[in-house]
Amino acid sequence: MTAGDSKKYAELYQQTLLNDVIPFWLKHGLDHEHGGIITCLDRDGSVLDTDKSVWFQGRAGWMFATLYNTIERRPEWLEAARSCIEFSRQHCFAPNGKMYFSVTREGRPLRMRRYVFSESFAAIAYAAYAKAAGDARAAADAVKAFETYLHYSFTPGIMEPKGEPTRPMKGIGAHMIGIVTAQELRATLGEITISGRTCTEWIDHSIAEIEQDFLKPEHEALMEVVGPNGEIIDHHDGRTLNPGHAIECAWFVMHEGKLRNDRRLIQLGCTILDWMWARGWDKEFGGLFYFRDLRGLPVQEYWHDMKFWWPHNEATIATLLAHELTCEAKYARWHQLVHDWSFKHFADPEFGEWFGYLHRDGSVSSHAKGTMYKGPFHLPRMLWYGGHCQTFAAERGRREDDIGVRSGT
């Protein structure tokens, strides 16, 4: 990838972000009556379901506040962030302090789940908004939400288990989200201490656990779930790999390596990317499979070979970042592959934004633009990171010539 290519991609991403994706959600998603954001939208932006995702009050709030913090101080972005964050504060907490998964348009509770990702997304939203609006209460709320997240995720016996004690398992998700949440809190609130560790210490803690228990060099794989001591669980659940998820993890680690100028972390992220790209990329139809089996056996989940938008967003970031950090030619090739396939199949030139759910062959399975799981997050985060990460890194004092370059392949 030449410097000219890099610039071309960065410009395309920023233009798509500012002229297509963000306007789509501001126009169709924001709820001017009850506040917050509605994400269940049809192809043209019309509302399919008024129920609100608690994840997305946080994710969208974070995205809008981050645009305000890092691109331009547009009042409409700050107001959109404020609306999501106020809705989240007022309507998304159960009496016990845990957050719901979904609420009605008006904010009445619909569903509580065992896990605490609502809290992690609220934490990054509150933190980014605290910086954007200079709102000290939002900073305190961010800390509190991350404390709740850490408490439920990492205190043994607190989170209601999915299964019986016969076969204990732990997932990589809690560590991945722990890393990126701590990275965001550190970026907006500074190196604060939460639940006994600094943000950087939480990041180190989770990277160490991922490396020790989830990374399997003998299989060239990053596992999604393992036993308490990293044991491979040779059953359907235990063998199921999620290449897009692992590649997202890869760039969280690379990003940390970039900020710290730590070659070992960069190498670790690249290794995860290499292994999981090899397992996830569909050589026949292009695009990334959703699930793969560790041993190449059939996966139990029905939709295992569908192409979802978000693994492609994460792989776009990961390959771009890997190339930037190593200059290896293969990462430029992979980036072009996933970029071209994604813009060809997911983008909707007619109504804007991206489709989310394609068949294996790239044909559209659902023309919805949003669901309880798809809203302004993975795609705009990719466009923002891809269009903006140089500046972002520069803010943290990165010196490009210190990073070092792995031998090109």
Added chain:
Amino acid sequence: MTAGDSKKYAELYQQTLLNDVIPFWLKHGLDHEHGGIITCLDRDGSVLDTDKSVWFQGRAGWMFATLYNTIERRPEWLEAARSCIEFSRQHCFAPNGKMYFSVTREGRPLRMRRYVFSESFAAIAYAAYAKAAGDARAAADAVKAFETYLHYSFTPGIMEPKGEPTRPMKGIGAHMIGIVTAQELRATLGEITISGRTCTEWIDHSIAEIEQDFLKPEHEALMEVVGPNGEIIDHHDGRTLNPGHAIECAWFVMHEGKLRNDRRLIQLGCTILDWMWARGWDKEFGGLFYFRDLRGLPVQEYWHDMKFWWPHNEATIATLLAHELTCEAKYARWHQLVHDWSFKHFADPEFGEWFGYLHRDGSVSSHAKGTMYKGPFHLPRMLWYGGHCQTFAAERGRREDDIGVRSGT
């Protein structure tokens, strides 16, 4: 459909049942070491996962015992039924009397779920085995399992709700399974009284509730979930229709109409079939969609347009039965459509049995022959019912000339 066609289908179904499907599961699924059945099998029958489905200890036990009761007294079928039923009795109950959803190969508990379908399948297995083996204890166990099913399904406030009280919903599944379980207990144990109602009264109760609250003539649809008084819930969950499930319900009702020589019930079943066939059949690629939206909007579930084996099994029975009961030509046409599409796309002439999960276009998505949800049930039940239902009906004193014939179309 001529009498010759009917006979041809019946013979094909019985031959496929006895020479292909049942031998596949007897050979590859039965666990001669720990008892019971393993259903997670690859295309060639090799084991993908040794974990056991509690549903399938019951479903397979019922199927093997039913073959013994209705086709031929083969000792291997009785022994297979006994093995599943003993495993179920010994390893599948929690201390509180509720049954697990999955256990290890050895029978240690893996997962408990909110709902009680494990109990309904155990009930029909125990009942059929009681008849096959003359085992009075199994008859008592069947009654007890159905009591547990009824208690959790229909006592308000007993089953842990999935959501908050903001938007109460009820599902059609508990009523459908209630009907077919009561039908089976009545067929094997006689017209017994359970939890205050006879089997027939439980059937009447559930058919009445389905007709009153789930059937929507103004939409020509049978709903999957509604509000407590049959209100349509105009959100993703509430609008999601499951044509295969509704068509299964249609034939449960038709079967009841056939046994009672009740034209109103037969008409009700045919109406459900008519409406849900119109919504479910894929006119472009053939086969039955998994989910459809009441208003034709995008469905939230990713795999909504996949073709699963079991809706095709249920539609094969329903169209065959509807034709038998009404002589309407359209049902013979629909039967031929679904029969031909299914045998062309799901059947695996190389290794036997059927694939379970196809893409919309009929190509194979997973070549597994079994999962925690796919084992010897829907397909062999269809082959058994289709190959054997005349005899089955005759046992109950049906007089064909009393049923009456609707005008052909």
